[in-house]
Amino acid sequence: MSATTKKNILILDDDKNIGRLLELILQTSRFAVTRATNVEKALKRIQGKIPEIIISDIMLQNETGFDLYWKLQKSPETNSIPFIFISAYPDQNIAGREKISNHGIAKSVFLAKLFSPQTLLQAIENVIGEDT
Secondary structure (H helix, E strand, O other): OOHHHOOEEEEEOOOHHHHHHHHHHHHHOOOEEEEEOOHHHHHHHHHHOOOOEEEEEOEOOOOEHHHHHHHHOOOOOOOOOOEEEEEOOHHHHHHHHHHHHHHOOOOEEEEEOOOOHHHHHHHHHHHHOOOO
């Protein structure tokens, strides 16, 4: 991937250490990365530049990654952005996961935290349909 064709990825995670680790993994794989620690900041970043994919923690301090997903579904400019949801507690989010999976507009993948960089890059490839 050349510097002019870098895919832009938004990371939404309120744990700054995890956000930074994800950023390093993705930058090493030649992605352009923007980070946010809450839904409001993520929406502002998206207004500035719509990402090709969003990697979002599900459980945040005041809102969830699902809240961002549903807010973006209201606009034709953002309703097809693929999501990779990550969670340390995937079994606690089954109802929200099923609702999004059944919605079917934007592609979505769910990963349990402590995934490998290779698993993350494979998930990105699956939702954007390109080799990373």
